[in-house]
Amino acid sequence: DGGITQSPKYLFRKEGQxxxxxxxxxxxxxxxxxxxxxPGQGLRLIYYSQIVNDFQKGDIAEGYSVSxxxxxxxxxxxxxxxxxPTAFYLCASSLRTGGGTTEAFFGQGTRLTVV
Amino acid sequence: xxxxxxxxxxxRLQEGESSSLNCSYTxxxxxxxxxxxxxPGKGPEFLxxxxxxxxxxxxxRLKATLTKKESFxxxxxxxxxxxxxxxxxxxxxxxxxxVTFGTGTKxxxxx
Numbered sequence: 001d002g003g004i005t006q007s008p009k010y011l012f013r014k015e016g017q018x019x020x021x022x023x024x025x026x027x028x029x030x031x032x033x034x035x036x037x038x039p040g041q042g043l044r045l046i047y048y049s050q051i052v053n054d055f056q057k058g059d060i061a062e063g064y065s066v067s068x069x070x071x072x073x074x075x076x077x078x079x080x081x082x083x084x085p086t087a088f089y090l091c092a093s094s095l096r097t098g099g100g101t102t103e104a105f106f107g108q109g110t111r112l113t114v115v
Numbered sequence: 116x117x118x119x120x121x122x123x124x125x126x127r128l129q130e131g132e133s134s135s136l137n138c139s140y141t142x143x144x145x146x147x148x149x150x151x152x153x154x155p156g157k158g159p160e161f162l163x164x165x166x167x168x169x170x171x172x173x174x175x176r177l178k179a180t181l182t183k184k185e186s187f188x189x190x191x192x193x194x195x196x197x198x199x200x201x202x203x204x205x206x207x208x209x210x211x212x213x214v215t216f217g218t219g220t221k222x223x224x225x226x
Contacts, residue, residue: 042218103161104161104214111156
């Protein structure tokens with residue numbers, strides 16, 4: 001089955017600790033994205049990548065870092081610099097076409113909680 | 116700056132009671148309006164893409180329509196399993212073709 005796999009489903013972070021969220025896709029999509037979802041707010045873009053070894057900051061990149069060493073993988077690290085990391089994190093991917101990108105497909109999310 | 120406003124925030128329907136969800140938008144060159152369904156604790160599930168005013172798409176009990184300023188998601192004779200949050204998003208024509216999401220409409224269908 002083609003799709004996007006995020007792991008873990010739940011993650012707990014201690015103060016001052018870095019944590020990494022995994023995102024893997026087997027849809028052969030070029031573009032990948034990380035969003036953050038908080039109650040009462042729309043999805044907000046953290047980082048995006050349109051090709052391997054290239055990525056760009058989104059609207060709320062401070063305190064986060066990413067890498068894109070393989071087409072299939074786009075891990076997100078939540079660093080200790082992110083002061084309010086408790087949220088639901090969503091990874092997505094889309095296909096690049098001559099006209100841009102197609103609709104995005106999402107993984108099932110990772111819920112991160114600071115303890 | 117692109118904006119997406121969804122209304123109502125929440126909607127409660129009796130099973131079989133048809134209604135519509137609204138998505139009003141302002142965008143710098145529309146390159147697609149998307150509808151998603153999101154169940155609690157899950158990622159959004161793609162429903163439709165609309166590209167130009169007058170376009171309509173249907174899937175089971177759902178029908179999405181698009182004008183130059185808004186989109187409607189019509190739900191005909193809903194069932195309890197249609198209960199979810201419905202998200203609307205727009206993609207602009209900028210270099211990155213940024214996607215902006217609304218905050219969603221939470222739909223509850225009561226048996």
